[in-house]
Every structure is written in C-alpha cells, then in structure tokens.
Amino acid sequence: MAVYTAVDDLALTAFLHDYDIGDLLSAKGIAEGVENTNYVMMTTEGTYILTLYEQRVDAADLPFFLNLMNHCADKGIATPQPLPRKDGTLLGELCGRHAAIVTYLDGMATRKPKPLHCAELGRGLAAFHDATLDFGLRRPNALGVASWGPLFADSRDQADEVVPGLVALVDDELGVLNASWPTDLPQGVIHADLFPDNVFFIGDALSGLIDFYFACNDTLAYDLAICINAWCFEDDLAFNVTKARAMIQGYNAVRPLSAAERDALPLLCRGAALRFCLTRLHDWLRVPEDALVTPKDPRPYYERLRFHRSVSSATEYGL
Numbered sequence: 027m028a029v030y031t032a033v034d035d036l037a038l039t040a041f042l043h044d045y046d047i048g049d050l051l052s053a054k055g056i057a058e059g060v061e062n063t064n065y066v067m068m069t070t071e072g073t074y075i076l077t078l079y080e081q082r083v084d085a086a087d088l089p090f091f092l093n094l095m096n097h098c099a100d101k102g103i104a105t106p107q108p109l110p111r112k113d114g115t116l117l118g119e120l121c122g123r124h125a126a127i128v129t130y131l132d133g134m135a136t137r138k139p140k141p142l143h144c145a146e147l148g149r150g151l152a153a154f155h156d157a158t159l160d161f162g163l164r165r166p167n168a169l170g171v172a173s174w175g176p177l178f179a180d181s182r183d184q185a186d187e188v189v190p191g192l193v194a195l196v197d198d199e200l201g202v203l204n205a206s207w208p209t210d211l212p213q214g215v216i217h218a219d220l221f222p223d224n225v226f227f228i229g230d231a232l233s234g235l236i237d238f239y240f241a242c243n244d245t246l247a248y249d250l251a252i253c254i255n256a257w258c259f260e261d262d263l264a265f266n267v268t269k270a271r272a273m274i275q276g277y278n279a280v281r282p283l284s285a286a287e288r289d290a291l292p293l294l295c296r297g298a299a300l301r302f303c304l305t306r307l308h309d310w311l312r313v314p315e316d317a318l319v320t321p322k323d324p325r326p327y328y329e330r331l332r333f334h335r336s337v338s339s340a341t342e343y344g345l
C-alpha cells in the first residue's frame with residue numbers, strides 16, 4: 027500500500043487551478059508502489075497520474091526526473107509526459123509535498139514475462155537509451171559501484187543472519203568489482219530500475235515505461251544487466267537463457283552492443299545482482315514500525331549473484 031499522504035477534494039481542486047486540464051471528477055489512491063503517493067485522477071479532459079513525492083526522493087533531483095520523462099515522451103518513447111502548469115513549470119506543491127501530474131499510460135505490468143515480452147523490453151530499453159543521448163541534465167548514480175562497499179558496511183554485522191554465507195560472498199565480490207568494474211563503456215542516462223512492475227504491455231506489445239526515480243547517468247549496458255537480472259530468472263531462481271537471448275537480441279536490433287559491452291556483460295550482471303541484494307538487505311534490516319509496504323527479500327539476488335559468478339563468458343547469456 028503506498029498512499030502516504032491523503033489528499034482531499036478541496037486541496038486537489040485548488041491545485042488543479044494552476045493547470046489547464048479541466049475540472050476534477052475523481053481521484054483514487056493507487057496501492058502499488060513503494061516510494062511515493064500516487065493517485066489516478068479523472069478530470070473533464072482525461073485521466074492522469076498525480077504523484078506526491080515523499081521523503082525518500084530528493085527534491086533537488088525532481089527536475090532531472092520530470093524533464094527526462096518530458097524529453098523521452100517528446101521523442102515518442104512510451105514514458106509518462108509531465109503536464110505543464112499554467113506558468114510552464116512541471117512541479118507544484120500539494121499537502122506539503124512536491125507534486126506533479128503526468129499522463130496516464132494504458133496497459134498492464136506482467137508478472138510472468140514471456141520471451142516475447144523480454145524482446146519488447148530489450149527494444150524499448152535500447153530506444154530509451156538512444157533517446158536520452160541528447161538529454162542535457164545530469165544526475166550521478168547514487169547507487170553505483172562506489173556506493174556498494176559503504177552500503178554493505180551498514181548491514182554487514184547482521185548480513186549472515188539474513189542469508190548464511192552472505193558476508194564472505196559480498197566481501198569477495200566487492201573486491202572483484204572494485205578492481206575490475208569497466209569505466210570505458212558507452213555512458214548515458216539509464217532507467218536503473220526497469221523491473222517488470224515498471225513496464226506496461228498491451229497484449230505482447232510494450233505500451234509504457236514508468237517509475238524514473240532511480241534514473242541517472244551510468245554505463246548503458248549496466249541497465250541491460252539490471253533487466254537481465256529482473257526479467258530472466260524464474261520463481262525457482264533458475265536462469266532462463268531463452269528470455270535473456272530474446273532481450274539481448276531485441277536490444278541489439280535497436281542499439282547494437284559493442285564487443286567490449288558484450289564481453290563486460292557477466293561482470294555487469296554481477297554488479298546489478300549485488301546492487302539489488304544490498305539495497306534489499308538494507309531495507310530488510312530496517313523495516314519501520316509503521317511500515318505500509320513489505321520489504322523485498324534479498325535472497326533471490328544473492329542466488330542470482332552466485333549464478334553470475336559461475337558464468338565464464340557472455341555466450342552463456344544466449345549471445
């Protein structure tokens with residue numbers, strides 16, 4: 027459940043006076059999501075998403091996220107388009123929170139992606155990367171390779187209680203990744219959290235990419251590695267090479283990977299698995315008393331990491 031801030035009709039009606047999107051008909055809180063408060067809102071002009079940004083989002087980053095969505099939507103990528111207020115700005119204030127309205131995207135997330143979905147996602151991710159090449163704003167990756175050591179240090183004492191053997195594995199992995207993380211691969215804006223819950227489909231066709239609140243500048247192929255981790259493992263944690271092949275081929279068809287990017291894929295997949303294992307471990311050990319959302323289990327990403335460590339070449343991902 028992620029409606030942290032209740033919005034009443036009077037406050038919302040007043041907020042809408044600053045927009046040119048008709049009169050309010052309804053607004054319903056959306057249960058899905060973790061970080062922010064989202065409402066699906068209907069006006070006499072159409073259906074929109076209203077987002078109130080909660081504490082975990084740094085307000086200084088909001089222009090990057092909103093302008094990025096705007097830039098991509100203008101280029102025909104299926105991202106939400108932020109609606110301008112009457113003064114031309116994209117951000118307002120509602121119930122003591124920064125707030126924005128974006129277009130509503132049709133479609134549904136899939137809980138059981140098929141290879142066809144993975145191919146679509148690969149194509150969509152590459153098109154997103156291409157579209158951001160001339161995006162003018164920058165945001166460093168706060169959860170990039172340099173952050174993983176300090177992040178783990180905060181949880182190290184309790185890590186083996188959550189996953190026996192985790193401390194030894196992560197210590198070893200941090201040593202390897204810090205020494206050999208590639209720094210010369212093509213860079214750009216990455217989504218950095220393109221999990222199946224953030225991608226909509228109509229039938230088998232991709233219809234929307236959402237949740238840009240981890241987007242940042244980093245290695246483009248690392249974004250693909252994040253998606254391989256998030257989309258290409260089954261519930262029993264088995265790696266599905268058919269899905270990975272479909273995703274990489276889809277990506278390659280739009281933005282061909284260089285030989286260096288292909289060769290780096292096993293290492294990038296290890297980094298992506300470690301990143302999500304560590305952020306999940308961090309949250310798992312710090313569930314607030316009044317938590318509205320269940321923390322995500324770090325174990326599946328520990329198992330993914332063990333898998334990627336056994337990979338000796340990118341061909342094992344179906345290349």
Ligand SMILES: Nc1ncnc2c1ncn2[C@@H]1O[C@H](COP(=O)(O)OP(=O)(O)O)[C@@H](O)[C@H]1O
Pocket residue numbers: 028056058059060061062063064075106128129130131132223224236237238239
């Ligand atoms: N532009 C959109 N169009 C349609 N539904 C959306 C849109 N943005 C968000 N949603 C809905 O809101 C939910 C939560 O959004 P999300 O950005 O993932 O929240 P959070 O950042 O809090 O995790 C999504 O799962 C989806 O159901």
Ligand SMILES: N[C@@H](CCOP(=O)(O)O)C(=O)O
Pocket residue numbers: 059060061219221223224237302305306322
């Ligand atoms: N995708 C991350 C958690 C972030 O969740 P989201 O709802 O913002 O996509 C994970 O699985 O650890």
